[in-house]
Ligand SMILES: Nc1ncnc2c1ncn2[C@@H]1O[C@H](COP(=O)(O)OP(=O)(O)OP(=O)(O)O)[C@@H](O)[C@H]1O
């Protein structure tokens with residue numbers, strides 16, 4: 029299953045206003061690995077994650093998802109294998125009901141409606157939102173919206189899960205459920221997080237960013253020990 033790896037080769041990214049948010053980033057995440065992406069606010073975590081499925085394209089360097097190099101031509105294939113949960117869940121919830129939000133991806137993939145229903149119900153169940161499936165996103169709490177955004181990605185059954193601050197706003201029970209859910213996910217996972225205990229529990233390996241540079245790549249417990257605010 030070598031096709032589930034993520035490889036960044038000398039990736040730099042400059043925003044249109046000239047801000048150089050990523051500087052010569054190289055790393056490989058192999059199939060089935062769980063990696064935490066750590067760093068202060070503004071260090072470049074979200075910018076990096078957005079290049080794993082081409083929402084942002086590198087200004088220089090190359091991103092490969094398995095054997096597929098990221099380019100405008102390969103976006104469709106790459107987005108099928110990389111499921112991304114954004115930092116702000118409201119960016120992912122725009123349908124009349126939560127059910128439709130979670131069903132959106134599978135429907136968009138052209139799956140038959142009974143399969144769409146199966147996947148949607150199962151994803152909602154996994155994040156504990158079956159009871160509110162008929163509500164709209166604006167009727168949910170912040171933590172519930174985050175769980176719904178996670179369900180909207182799980183329903184696509186991605187090979188690689190990319191999560192940006194997934195435990196933010198979750199209560200201890202929802203956070204524990206999320207950790208257990210991610211533990212049971214056998215594919216590749218990258219998680220940008222400020223939640224060190226979640227990082228330590230889930231991810232043997234961490235990558236530390238500082239001002240757009242990759243400062244460390246190694247054992248999560250060691251990197252957290254040496255992390256300075
Ligand atoms: N659209 C944008 N245009 C210009 N600069 C941006 C843009 N988005 C982010 N930046 C800048 O790029 C840098 C990296 O931002 P990014 O959002 O990747 O950080 P982060 O590590 O995810 O931070 P946080 O922990 O707060 O989520 C920051 O200096 C930020 O101000």
Ligand SMILES: [Mg+2]
Pocket residue numbers: 073074075115192
């Ligand atoms: Mg961020």
